[in-house]
Amino acid sequence: MDEFELIRKLTTGLSANDAVVTGPGDDCAVLDLGVPDRQFLFKTDAVVEGIHFRSDTPPEQIGHKALARCLSDVAAMAGSPIAALITIGLPKNFDPERVASIYRGMRPIADKFHVAIVGGETTTNPDRVFISIALLGWVPRDKAALRSGAKTGDAIFVSGELGGSLAGKHLAVEPRIAEARWLADHFRIHSMIDLSDGLAGDLRHILQRSGVGAELLASSIPISRAARLAAKATSSAKPPLLAALTDGEDFELLFTLPSRSAVSLLDGWKKQFPGVKLTCVGKIVSGEGITLREKHGARKLSAHGYVHFA
Amino acid sequence: MDEFELIRKLTTGLSANDAVVTGPGDDCAVLDLGVPDRQFLFKTDAVVEGIHFRSDTPPEQIGHKALARCLSDVAAMAGSPIAALITIGLPKNFDPERVASIYRGMRPIADKFHVAIVGGETTTNPDRVFISIALLGWVPRDKAALRSGAKTGDAIFVSGELGGSLAGKHLAVEPRIAEARWLADHFRIHSMIDLSDGLAGDLRHILQRSGVGAELLASSIPISRAARLAAKATSSAKPPLLAALTDGEDFELLFTLPSRSAVSLLDGWKKQFPGVKLTCVGKIVSGEGITLREKHGARKLSAHGYVHFA
Numbered sequence: 001m002d003e004f005e006l007i008r009k010l011t012t013g014l015s016a017n018d019a020v021v022t023g024p025g026d027d028c029a030v031l032d033l034g035v036p037d038r039q040f041l042f043k044t045d046a047v048v049e050g051i052h053f054r055s056d057t058p059p060e061q062i063g064h065k066a067l068a069r070c071l072s073d074v075a076a077m078a079g080s081p082i083a084a085l086i087t088i089g090l091p092k093n094f095d096p097e098r099v100a101s102i103y104r105g106m107r108p109i110a111d112k113f114h115v116a117i118v119g120g121e122t123t124t125n126p127d128r129v130f131i132s133i134a135l136l137g138w139v140p141r142d143k144a145a146l147r148s149g150a151k152t153g154d155a156i157f158v159s160g161e162l163g164g165s166l167a168g169k170h171l172a173v174e175p176r177i178a179e180a181r182w183l184a185d186h187f188r189i190h191s192m193i194d195l196s197d198g199l200a201g202d203l204r205h206i207l208q209r210s211g212v213g214a215e216l217l218a219s220s221i222p223i224s225r226a227a228r229l230a231a232k233a234t235s236s237a238k239p240p241l242l243a244a245l246t247d248g249e250d251f252e253l254l255f256t257l258p259s260r261s262a263v264s265l266l267d268g269w270k271k272q273f274p275g276v277k278l279t280c281v282g283k284i285v286s287g288e289g290i291t292l293r294e295k296h297g298a299r300k301l302s303a304h305g306y307v308h309f310a
Numbered sequence: 311m312d313e314f315e316l317i318r319k320l321t322t323g324l325s326a327n328d329a330v331v332t333g334p335g336d337d338c339a340v341l342d343l344g345v346p347d348r349q350f351l352f353k354t355d356a357v358v359e360g361i362h363f364r365s366d367t368p369p370e371q372i373g374h375k376a377l378a379r380c381l382s383d384v385a386a387m388a389g390s391p392i393a394a395l396i397t398i399g400l401p402k403n404f405d406p407e408r409v410a411s412i413y414r415g416m417r418p419i420a421d422k423f424h425v426a427i428v429g430g431e432t433t434t435n436p437d438r439v440f441i442s443i444a445l446l447g448w449v450p451r452d453k454a455a456l457r458s459g460a461k462t463g464d465a466i467f468v469s470g471e472l473g474g475s476l477a478g479k480h481l482a483v484e485p486r487i488a489e490a491r492w493l494a495d496h497f498r499i500h501s502m503i504d505l506s507d508g509l510a511g512d513l514r515h516i517l518q519r520s521g522v523g524a525e526l527l528a529s530s531i532p533i534s535r536a537a538r539l540a541a542k543a544t545s546s547a548k549p550p551l552l553a554a555l556t557d558g559e560d561f562e563l564l565f566t567l568p569s570r571s572a573v574s575l576l577d578g579w580k581k582q583f584p585g586v587k588l589t590c591v592g593k594i595v596s597g598e599g600i601t602l603r604e605k606h607g608a609r610k611l612s613a614h615g616y617v618h619f620a
Contacts, residue, residue: 007431009406009410010413010430011427014417014427015416015417015424016427017425019393020426024430025429028429029395031446033345033348033350033392034345035344035345038344042428042444043395044442045431046397046442050436051436083327083330083339085353085354087354089356089440103320110325111325114325116326116330117325119321119335119338119339119354120321120354121355124361125440126360126361127437127438130399132354134442136341136446138343
């Protein structure tokens, strides 16, 4: 059983109440707390030493990454953050200065996106640092961009460039909050997610929740320089296209909208966010799964995107 | 540097915004989200294998304890819970059935207190199970019971019986949500906290935040049967009074209110909650720290309550 099956199993038939607009299974939960023009977003995200960062990662970068990942989930709903709580599990005798540096690393990004850090807990995790961040955000009522709204004929867009995040970008995540708010304000976004598991894996989340399939055009996928460099560095490295499809932790936006909006979207985006690439990588089709179109034909991507990739 | 000093250091000068009513340093953060008659409570709490439960603790009890502790913090603010997110860090190859049982253990208490479980994350924590729960709750506007409002002359009350929680009660935490709401509805509670670090330690949090001192009457402290039994079982066990003052994880309510309300409080409580003891254990005085009055005089409790206890 993989992580996604496990979560599906765990979150089936859970306790619910009238406040729940969208429960488990999207980037954030959506709650109705009684504010006429707003709904609220609720999310937690954890980073663990040895998994998401190394024991020699500079502590400020750990702090930045921990908070930025969680903010990226708020962006994926087209929301804005309000407040965060920081839980840190620490080995005994952990240097307090290092913990303070982790907190310090959160500060610039918290200030940039006006997130109040309203508390925290330190507890014991004897073997490694474990950081869990809880985030509360908001979105204009009924404007949350869900994973479940993709429709046949939608164009599929992705921000930034993909793959090779492990070379450094994963520590310097830039949550696309302004971009996502602008998208939701100006276009009818049918579905959106942030890229944490890789384009193939995260697109599949949208397809499953929406009951549709997708065709990706291999030549249009924006491959990062880091992915190309990594492919050249060692013969055992992933080919760049595979890296762009399957590397995790890009934290870019992946979204779909009616294809008739594609041109005005690209025009408007270029004016608004000249420093951030936006690319149409394919379209939503009926059926299920992902078909990759290449020069010499098309092939179906396997369930996990990478398992049987040639 | 102990946990409390560390948290004080970490949470000084953190990012804030207009939504923050009460930031770090109380049982929950208090947020104003724009609802006229309500404010919102935000809290996380973690339990870790080998620290808060054992590897052979039945998984349902782990789930119950994890959620109940967090609910107890909402009770300490006189609030009601709305929604929770569950983060579980797991060793590789952890039995999914056992994880499902942890979730199952949360269900009865979530249903009892109408908490929606709106999502979760499983991640990797290679060496032990780590569970962090994020909770959102609410309280009538300006009715949150803080730690900071204790006043000279207040009577100090505690619910239930104290000490010896490790014998079993720590796994069967009963959050005092109904009791706390009733208190806030019927009395002017000056300060409140839930007992996680022991009566002496948690009373000290109230005293420090309120800038006052306290006198406890040793003979009035409600010592649990478990603490008495533990003291008899081994010669090295804490004396029962010391256990009641310093054992952690009682998760009872500790609060102060004007002493003139004491009699009507005790009368009303007995009618409302006949199964839960309520005891006046002392009073708030000017100055600082805790004085313990015993038959043969009075002595000051040391900074950590237990370090120099005879």
